[in-house]
Amino acid sequence: SLVENAIGEKVLAIPGIELGYCARPGEVEVRIIGNPNAIRAADAVIRRELGVSIFSDNNEALETVVVTLLKERKERLATAESCTGGLIANQITNVSGASEIFLAGYVTYANSAKSDVLNVDSKLIDKHGAVSEAVARAMAEGAHTRAASTYGLATTGIAGPTGGSDEKPVGTVYIALASGDSETVAKKFLFPTDRETFKQLAAQAALDLLRRRLLR
Known part of the structure; x- marks a missing residue:
């Protein structure tokens, strides 16, 4: 997907991070699991790469x-x-x-x-x-x-x-x-x-x- 192409390789390059996706019509939920430092690093990458395309970080429709x-x-x-x-x-x-x-x-x-x-x-x-x-x-x-x-x-x-x-x-x-x-x-x-x-x-x-x- 476009989201995976944008962030997948960069996020998975972070040690100790797990990355998953849940696709629905018109949107993709991105899930990350890891230690606090890995989560912070992955979050920064995702926000940098996806920018304004992110409409929620707390599961809001x-x-x-x-x-x-x-x-x-x-x-x-x-x-x-x-x-x-x-x-x-x-x-x-x-x-x-x-x-x-x-x-x-x-x-x-x-x-x-x-x-x-x-x-x-x-x-x-x-x-x-x-x-x-x-x-x-x-x-x-x-x-x-x-x-x-x-x-x-x-x-x-x-x-x-x-x-x-x-x-x-x-x-x-x-x-x-x-x-x-x-x-x-x-x-x-x-x-x-x-x-x-x-x-x-x-x-x-x-x-x-x-x-x-x-x-x-």
């Missing part, structure tokens, strides 16, 4: 970290989901106290709903397709505006197994983050897997995009 950061900043979130079908909103609302930071979750699966609920221009969808950076940006901005939230977080993609093309294969997802104080950002990911895993990976990627923005 990514959504818990995001909710905590939003609370600390007294900021609020709205989501606009297509391919993830409300999974991001579900994960956020699984966290106790999420009502302090979560304003609304819009599941706009149909193109008409994207236009009617989020005010996405139908001409934009016709020109670029529902699964596109332009539409992801418009969805995020629509959620941000409609809910009057600090952030609007949006997903649109192709979960498969049908619906893909050479230009946009199954597993393609665009994730966008809108806010009032900076330009809307959008990223493209490719997760060619089954539908359920695709949704989990896309939701994790979206939450991590927001987490990194909150750490600025």
Whole structure:
């Protein structure tokens, strides 16, 4: 894995250290065992090599970290989901106290709903397709505006197994983050897997995009 490639050889070079991994959709738990000096040395290597990719060192879920950061900043979130079908909103609302930071979750699966609920221009969808950076940006901005939230977080993609093309294969997802104080950002990911895993990976990627923005 990417994590193992980044830290494995360097950590295992430390005398008296044991290293293990537990992979889940969108994340990898790193476990180290050893004497106190070895643990400190391994911890320093891991933090140096992985940096901001580390979202927790006390077994917190990514959504818990995001909710905590939003609370600390007294900021609020709205989501606009297509391919993830409300999974991001579900994960956020699984966290106790999420009502302090979560304003609304819009599941706009149909193109008409994207236009009617989020005010996405139908001409934009016709020109670029529902699964596109332009539409992801418009969805995020629509959620941000409609809910009057600090952030609007949006997903649109192709979960498969049908619906893909050479230009946009199954597993393609665009994730966008809108806010009032900076330009809307959008990223493209490719997760060619089954539908359920695709949704989990896309939701994790979206939450991590927001987490990194909150750490600025």
